[in-house]
Amino acid sequence: MPCKFCKLKPVITLPNSKINLCKSCFTRYFEKKVLRTIKQFSLIGKKDHVVVAVSGGKDSLSCLYFLNKLANKRMEIKISALLIDEGISGYRNKTMIDAEKFCKENNIPFHIASFKKEIGLTLDEITKKLPNTIPCSVCGVFRRYLLNKYSRKLKATKLATGHNLDDESQSILMNQIRNNTALSARLGPLTGVKRDPRFIPRIKPFYLLTEKETATYAFLKGFDIEFNECPYNTVSFRFEIRDLLNNLELKYPGTKHGIVNSFLEILPLFKERYKNMEINSCKECKEPTSSKICTACFLLKKLK
Amino acid sequence: MPIVTLIKEDVTKQVEASTLKEVYEKLKINPTIVICTKNNELIIESTKLSPKDEIKIIPVISGG
Ligand code: SF4
Ligand SMILES: [Zn+2]
Ligand SMILES: [Zn+2]
Numbered sequence: 450m451p452c453k454f455c456k457l458k459p460v461i462t463l464p465n466s467k468i469n470l471c472k473s474c475f476t477r478y479f480e481k482k483v484l485r486t487i488k489q490f491s492l493i494g495k496k497d498h499v500v501v502a503v504s505g506g507k508d509s510l511s512c513l514y515f516l517n518k519l520a521n522k523r524m525e526i527k528i529s530a531l532l533i534d535e536g537i538s539g540y541r542n543k544t545m546i547d548a549e550k551f552c553k554e555n556n557i558p559f560h561i562a563s564f565k566k567e568i569g570l571t572l573d574e575i576t577k578k579l580p581n582t583i584p585c586s587v588c589g590v591f592r593r594y595l596l597n598k599y600s601r602k603l604k605a606t607k608l609a610t611g612h613n614l615d616d617e618s619q620s621i622l623m624n625q626i627r628n629n630t631a632l633s634a635r636l637g638p639l640t641g642v643k644r645d646p647r648f649i650p651r652i653k654p655f656y657l658l659t660e661k662e663t664a665t666y667a668f669l670k671g672f673d674i675e676f677n678e679c680p681y682n683t684v685s686f687r688f689e690i691r692d693l694l695n696n697l698e699l700k701y702p703g704t705k706h707g708i709v710n711s712f713l714e715i716l717p718l719f720k721e722r723y724k725n726m727e728i729n730s731c732k733e734c735k736e737p738t739s740s741k742i743c744t745a746c747f748l749l750k751k752l753k
Numbered sequence: 754m755p756i757v758t759l760i761k762e763d764v765t766k767q768v769e770a771s772t773l774k775e776v777y778e779k780l781k782i783n784p785t786i787v788i789c790t791k792n793n794e795l796i797i798e799s800t801k802l803s804p805k806d807e808i809k810i811i812p813v814i815s816g817g
Contacts, residue, residue, distance in 0.1 A: 461788075668790075674811060698783075
């Protein structure tokens, strides 16, 4: 079956609707949906300085590509890229080069913050010191910490990530299972429960697009989508949830959309519930936290 | 029989199939989390395959 609109050769069958689309019709569909997401959730306003968190992987590079294209059309938006180098040997090296190359070619300011330089240890070193901790949870804590700290330093008004519908449906389900509504309140296409100048609001322009759609877009834009797997990624709760959801999606198409859309309905209630939560300054590093000491400093203490 | 390369597993095999959908079924691959290329162009599940075709199946899951 050819493309539904122009009868050319299809590159994808859309999930749920089962419509076939060719290269240019799909690109149009994808970009329109991202623009609609940006508009619907007021992700980007005039004069925003958007720092895009890049890993060099397909999702973040596609996100950077798209936002840069948007910024070239709407001159008042400024784009920069920020890469966090966790220090995972044999993994980030290549993707880091891809990210830097892309930024150079497109005149996008490119910044790197590394675990080694900022916290004194690479993730490889941390996992050796904390053998009983799951690498992904440590990795996530420090990455979020550095992303916020650095984007604030770069005077960002928004921090964009390449998170898609698959990522979000996993996070929603994980928080449900762990009964962590405070964390759920921080999800959504525009994160943050209340405005605080110490927290740079995070935006997820690909929020309503599936991982398969994002990969298709990345492939059509010429980004390297060859499989590149983090050596630590087998041992996390998230990956179990991911596999579970993928199996459900196959059996019951629309599962992930259902989870995310129903979550969007109740998200305002979560935000309302936590809007008076106090935000303190960490006793050690002065970064914002809901406790006395932030999770990053708590982990650092364990490492000493 | 079409020749199928699985990027993640880094293996190549021959699969008796006349469409991509059949390849997915025979190899027990979940089509919602992969994309497939033939001559470096994307193809979809209903794409017919001929015995000499060489295709690549690439997982779309990001590696972390
Ligand atoms: S898979 Fe885990 S350890 Fe690897 S980069 Fe992602 S969060 Fe970090
Ligand atoms: Zn078309
Ligand atoms: Zn701290």
